[in-house]
Amino acid sequence: MENSEEEKVVAVIMVGGPTKGTRFRPLSFNTPKPLFPLAGQPMVHHPISACKRIPNLAQIFLIGFYEEREFALYVSSISNELKVPVRYLKEDKPHGSAGGLYYFRDLILEDNPSHIFLLNCDVCCNFPLPDMLEAHKGYGGMGTMLVIKVSAESAYQFGELVADPITKELLHYTEKPETFVSDLINCGVYIFTPEIFTAIQDVSTHREDRANLRRVSSFEALQSATSRTLPTDFVRLDQDILSPLAGKKQLYTYETMDFWEQIKTPGMSLRCSALYLAQFRLTSPHLLAGGDGNKSATIIGDVYVHPSAKVHPTAKIGPNVSISANVRVGAGVRLISCIILDDVEIKENAVVMHSIVGWKSSIGKWSRVQADGDYNAKLGITILGEAVTVEDEVVVINSIVLPNKTLNVSVQEEIIL
Incomplete structure (x- = not known):
């Protein structure tokens, strides 16, 4: 019993918002894209029911910009059906994929989870989450990402990465690179330890420091070159977390041999x-x-x-x-x-x-x-x-x-x- 008490897991599913999903018109006019039915179940239902298979799952959060009323009915019915609390959290403004996680950190951490799953709603795969959790525990890093091999011709559309073939450590990561890097791509399914919040905080702090430095510095050139920086609370998972932490024995990969697609259209x-x-x-x-x-x-x-x-x-x-x-x-x-x-x-x-x-x-x-x-x-x-x-x-x-x-x-x- 001791063990199950301390090993709680929570899952976070990013559902985006009405500004996104424009390629999904005219079907997204009257239904949020995450609730559009695939195989008779709302799109978001597939990752949610996959989370249900994770041992010691405490709760599931959906994070997005849709109005809460659009999700209220679905969230209450799915919570009853799966007997797992599912909560919809509305962002006040875009914070980026990592910033959105950080914005709701107190809620996400309220059960003291040992691990946090992060999934994107517009990804279609068989979500091998329990296997991924086992692999992640074996690697002992801060995060593990699901990856898949695709054709060299299509890889440029995604985040390409290089992993150590033996240890599976993430060595290099680039989002939609100009030139071919690798046929291994990021599937948009992750598992992190709570240390991820420290890493996101570090990005924000670093930006604030740079901003303060600019204010006191009199170099005009420095100012013009970096005045276009992002807001301190806008943190992207790929460019701000995955790329800088690659090759530092913090991030690892788990390759799926099954199907994977992105649902953009x-x-x-x-x-x-x-x-x-x-x-x-x-x-x-x-x-x-x-x-x-x-x-x-x-x-x-x-x-x-x-x-x-x-x-x-x-x-x-x-x-x-x-x-x-x-x-x-x-x-x-x-x-x-x-x-x-x-x-x-x-x-x-x-x-x-x-x-x-x-x-x-x-x-x-x-x-x-x-x-x-x-x-x-x-x-x-x-x-x-x-x-x-x-x-x-x-x-x-x-x-x-x-x-x-x-x-x-x-x-x-x-x-x-």
Whole structure:
């Protein structure tokens, strides 16, 4: 009993805010991006339920700039469901990824945790948190970061790093480098000891000292060169903490061999929904639908159907389909690789593929809403915003349709404002 008393762990999930996530429009107009459903669960639900597997987890904090009311309902229901306190903490202004942590340090440390997990909400992976904790304890450093190997061509988009192949120590770290450094990148999942707060404090103090030095110094040149410095309470995890501490036997890496993606665009959310649905086969098979076309619809591959949705037995659904609450799917409908949001109606013999259909939208008989399925291209998937009506026999290909539009003619490669 002694041991479990002293070894408490807390988790912090960074959820960003409405100023971020502009690439997620038109889906982020009426729902904060972290609550957008992937595989039928809010995006933030996946890291939260992964935290539930951490031994001796005391509580989970979500930190962001959204209004508290936007998260209140979700936070209370998930706390009840997981039997772990989940609290949303609203920043007064941006403090940077490390500064935000520091701003709420008293709350984060109130349980005297021995370890603090820090996760980014817009990351999709299998979150191997218990294994990472074991590795971190073995390394004996201040922090351990999850890393993954990616193709040399795509590495520049992320934080690249060099680690010692034997000890796994982080030797060098650069955020989005100009030239190729390494094919190992930062996954945005960390574990720290409470010493991280001292390290963040040191950055702020150092900045204040430099600012004070500038005030008393009469060197004009010095002043102009450094007057653009950041506010003392704005501390970035990557540039201000990870880069300077690399190679000092403080930070270590844990490599995942599983999947990892960043959810920056609606296209990537469709890809990540597929990854999470596949993950459910291992972690939560009860969430996946089944059906053979007799009493219920024919299901192919991994599909999530909300219990309140009504799907006609002659429909054929999957793979990679997620159907939200109160959706009505008519006879003969075919759905492939799509996210259907709440209160959508899809009428007889319509086809939807590689698309996201917004809340309260309606798709007419014999209509097609489709795209090529290139998740990285701007129009690689079709997106219907909230309350879009596609009339009977209309075809919508590789397009984005903003909310409250009615389409009575076919469109291709268009953004309909």
